[in-house]
């Protein structure tokens with residue numbers, strides 16, 4: 360697959376932020392500028408699948424203003440999971456690898472202001488902090504009932520079938536240690552939304568500690584959801600193919 364990475368690869372940051380985008384033109388500029396203002400030493404990597412709405416062009420323009428902004432453009436829509444793993448690979452291949460990598464949605468469902476709390480929770484010695492909608496103090500706002508059922512159902516299936524003892528195993532707002540990512544990257548194959556489960560599964564099986572940090576998740580106000588019935592089917596079939604994981608633990 361043809362990809363093009365632009366920006367200052369010599370960037371020196373403590374936290375690498377991965378923003379996967381497909382048609383996020385209405386959201387991307389404000390999101391990046393808010394991340395840039397956080398009290399964290401960040402570098403931001405946008406992974407855009409040649410969005411027809413010109414998301415990548417907006418990011419290219421912002422690279423003049425933000426020297427720590429990287430852009431990976433892939434030639435076609437290739438799924439959230441592969442975007443995230445391409446992001447992990449990119450950060451791990453930089454001359455100065457950040458200590459932590461944060462993933463978040465670029466549709467403003469994940470509040471950048473929660474990032475410092477997510478990152479500082481890593482000091483408790485965990486290797487994966489999950490921004491959790493379903494632990495005490497977490498919440499979702501603005502989702503229609505059907506979307507709530509899909510999300511709760513996805514979590515219940517993961518907990519029940521794979522035996523994952525977490526309130527929220529599908530949240531995409533996370534902080535990973537790069538130590539964990541180095542040991543795990545070779546095992547990640549998910550193309551779509553099942554990436555969230557695959558990473559948790561790897562952390563469990565390799566004995567890394569996982570911590571949940573409560574977050575408020577707000578339904579996107581601009582742009583369209585990319586979660587399709589096909590992606591939900593992929594997710595369910597991934598879980599059932601991995602029942603063996605539970606039996607082998």
Ligand SMILES: Nc1nc2c(ncn2[C@@H]2O[C@H](COP(=O)(O)OP(=O)(O)OP(=O)(O)O)[C@@H](O)[C@H]2O)c(=O)[nH]1
Pocket residue numbers: 378379380381382383406407408436437438439442463464465466468578579583584585586
């Ligand atoms: N690069 C890339 N990004 C994607 C792809 N699919 C989704 N995304 C991005 O991944 C993030 C999550 O996608 P959403 O459409 O918000 O999906 P969701 O949050 O599960 O669904 P909603 O709750 O309905 O918003 C957003 O930033 C999307 O732009 C993809 O195939 N490639």
Ligand SMILES: [Mg+2]
Pocket residue numbers: 464466468579584
């Ligand atoms: Mg979303």
